[in-house]
Structure formats: structure tokens, C-alpha cells
Amino acid sequence: MSTTFPVIRVAEVPVTRQHRWLIRHLWSDQAVGIIGGPAKACKSWLGLEMAISVATGTDCLRQFPVETAGRVLIYMAEDALPTVRERIQALSRYRSIDLDSLPVYLIDTPSIRLDQNEHRARLSQTIKQLKPKLLLLDPLVRLHRTDENSAMEMARILGFLRELQRAYKMALVLVHHTSKKHHTHPGQALRGSSDIHAWTDSSLFVQKRGRNLVLTVEHRSAPAPETMIISLVQGAGNTATHLTVLRQGETLNQQRDSSLTNAIGELLKMATQPMTRDKIRKQLGVRNQSLGYALEDLEMKGIIRKTNTGWVSPEKAL
Known part of the structure; x- marks a missing residue:
């Protein structure tokens, strides 16, 4: 015998008086979204910067406060665990944070396939057990073997990720590549189906500009901060490598002739x-x-x- 879905009168829905943030102005609380950009554009560094900020409650990029700190779960399909540790340790040292106290957890498996039911179930159980505030998956292309240009196939993967976000009340960040074609809006440059961009609540787009990067922020339900120029700064002996904001807003606009x-x-x-x-x-x-x-x-x-x-x-x- 079938049962009905639960319903609620609109007047009984709790009123949200303020937009809720995970990282103020940078990523909404419990938002799904993309860090998008071309190859070698520091997308992974930016994802780890967000992860450490959420895990420690320290400002992301030294100017965006974390409002809901908590555990972070990471899977980086293209990097060995020692490499991930080295990057996280460098970012932590820049903040004077002890790595042993960092509530950041790495999924230790050769592959995760979001198009396989067994892997979906294992990921769901892992999240249920750890209860992270943020899940970082890097990059999307290594997490499935479907056709990224197929809206139907991508809808199954994105729908599953949305279900995870809602079930466990966490934020979810996907790192994804952009195409080489020029687009007016960075979200339109994301590789694959346009459903990927439509799925997002918050997104960060990085574009190369010489040795630096242009960072554009986008939100579904909140105004975005002004475009920034950021750079990956190499610390002495790579021990305190970090991302930093060089210019923002009017300062950036003044650079144009x-x-x-x-x-x-x-x-x-x-x-x-x-x-x-x-x-x-x-x-x-x-x-x-x-x-x-x-x-x-x-x-x-x-x-x-x-x-x-x-x-x-x-x-x-x-």
C-alpha cells in the first residue's frame, strides 16, 4: 500500500530573516556548487582553502569569515594522499594551525564512481557516519564514466548529490573544468551539460590572467561580492603556500584602460x-x-x- 508524501502549509514554513552562510559572501550554508576553471588554475588549492577555513573557523582568503564551522570530508581523485597532506599542511602552517587538531578527513580509496549504486551507498554511509559540514569532491570528471554532455545522465549524478546535501544538511563543492572556448559568463564555460551550471547554489569561477587569477563568485539566492584578483603565493620551502587576494572591486576596475x-x-x-x-x-x-x-x-x-x-x-x- 502506497503512502503519501508529507506536506506543510506555507504559513507553517519557518521564516528565514537572513541569508545563511557557510563562508560569508563566498558560499551559502548547505549549498551545492562548483569551483570551475581551466587546467592548472588553482581550483584544488581554492577547494582546500575553503575546507581548512570551514574546519577551523578561520577566514577564507583572510577576508571571508566562516559562519558555520565543522568537519570536512575530501576526496581528491587526481592527487595521492601524501600530496593532499602536503598542501593542507602548507595552508595550515600559514594560519599557524596544528595539523593534528584539524578535523579534515580524506576518503582513502582508488576511485569513487557516482554512476554506480554501490559507490553511492558507500559514500552516503561515510557521510552519515562522519557528519561533515562540507564535502569536497575533486574533480567531477574523475567521479563517473557517463557522458557529461548528456543532460539525462548528468541529472542522475547531480540529483544524487543534491539528495546527499539535503539528507545530511551539508555543503557540497564539486571541482570542475571549463572549456577552452570564450564565454561572456564563466558559468557558461563549464564543460558538459548546461544542467551542471543550473544545479548550483553557489559557485566560484577562476580564470587565468598572467601569473594571477580572476575569481568570480555567483549565488542563486544572494548578491555576490565583486570580482577579485587572487594569487597562489609560494612560501619558503613550500611550507606556507597560500592563496591571497591581491585586488578587488574598484581597485580591479581601475586597472582597465x-x-x-x-x-x-x-x-x-x-x-x-x-x-x-x-x-x-x-x-x-x-x-x-x-x-x-x-x-x-x-x-x-x-x-x-x-x-x-x-x-x-x-x-x-x-
Whole structure:
């Protein structure tokens, strides 16, 4: 005999007066989401930075307070346990934290397959036993053998992860790669089905900029902080390696050359056909790096668009 699902009158739902955070302004409490970026963009370092902050209640990136500290459970599919320990130890030493007191736990198994029922059950039981505040899985591509471009197949995996989050009232962070194609919004660059981006509550996107990284934050139900420039700082003998925020908000915007962006806009308005980045650079006689920043700004503002054959003004892309 079937039973009904539980229901509740809307007036009986508890009122939440404030947005609840795991890490204030950086990650919502009990949120699922992505740390996304290209290869070698310090995604794993950023995930571990969050993990240690939650485990110890210390500020993430030295400026985002942790509001709900607790145990952290980590599975890093591409790194050996000694390597993970070395990274965590470096980040801990920077905070003057004793590794022996750190409530961070590593899953010690050759593989986890989220598309296999046995592995799902074992992961669920592990979480039930440990009761972590945060689960970090790195990277998504090593956690299944399904087609990431299939919305149906990815929905099964993402649905299972959402069930875990709700059942055990924890936050869940997936590290995931972005494609090499340029996109105006970093979430659109995530590799695979668009359902991956749609699934997220909070996300951090890193993009390479020379030796540094651009960090963009996104939330489903809260305003995001301004874009930041961050960098991985190597400590002496790699013993205190850490991530740090170099610039944020208006300070970052001041780095952009307004005269260059104006010149690009005017050039494309007069152009009779799309212009490649190389043609724009030669026409204006500017550094390639400066041009890249300016093109990024203009596209984000909708002043120009990128087509398969080059850059154009919006009305010429139609």
C-alpha cells in the first residue's frame, strides 16, 4: 500500500530573516556548487582553502569569515594522499594551525564512481557516519564514466548529490573544468551539460590572467561580492603556500584602460566585417594582454560580441 508524501502549509514554513552562510559572501550554508576553471588554475588549492577555513573557523582568503564551522570530508581523485597532506599542511602552517587538531578527513580509496549504486551507498554511509559540514569532491570528471554532455545522465549524478546535501544538511563543492572556448559568463564555460551550471547554489569561477587569477563568485539566492584578483603565493620551502587576494572591486576596475576600450568600440563600429584579436591589436598598436582585458570588459558590458570569425559591434552580430 502506497503512502503519501508529507506536506506543510506555507504559513507553517519557518521564516528565514537572513541569508545563511557557510563562508560569508563566498558560499551559502548547505549549498551545492562548483569551483570551475581551466587546467592548472588553482581550483584544488581554492577547494582546500575553503575546507581548512570551514574546519577551523578561520577566514577564507583572510577576508571571508566562516559562519558555520565543522568537519570536512575530501576526496581528491587526481592527487595521492601524501600530496593532499602536503598542501593542507602548507595552508595550515600559514594560519599557524596544528595539523593534528584539524578535523579534515580524506576518503582513502582508488576511485569513487557516482554512476554506480554501490559507490553511492558507500559514500552516503561515510557521510552519515562522519557528519561533515562540507564535502569536497575533486574533480567531477574523475567521479563517473557517463557522458557529461548528456543532460539525462548528468541529472542522475547531480540529483544524487543534491539528495546527499539535503539528507545530511551539508555543503557540497564539486571541482570542475571549463572549456577552452570564450564565454561572456564563466558559468557558461563549464564543460558538459548546461544542467551542471543550473544545479548550483553557489559557485566560484577562476580564470587565468598572467601569473594571477580572476575569481568570480555567483549565488542563486544572494548578491555576490565583486570580482577579485587572487594569487597562489609560494612560501619558503613550500611550507606556507597560500592563496591571497591581491585586488578587488574598484581597485580591479581601475586597472582597465578606458581609452583603449573606447578605441576598440569605435574601431568595430567602423569595421565592415568581423575583426580578429590579432587585427585589432595591430590596428591599435597595443599589448596583447591589455587588449585581452579590454575585450573582456566590452563583451561583459554588451558593447561588443565575439563571433566565429572575430569581434563585432552587437548590431552587426545579428
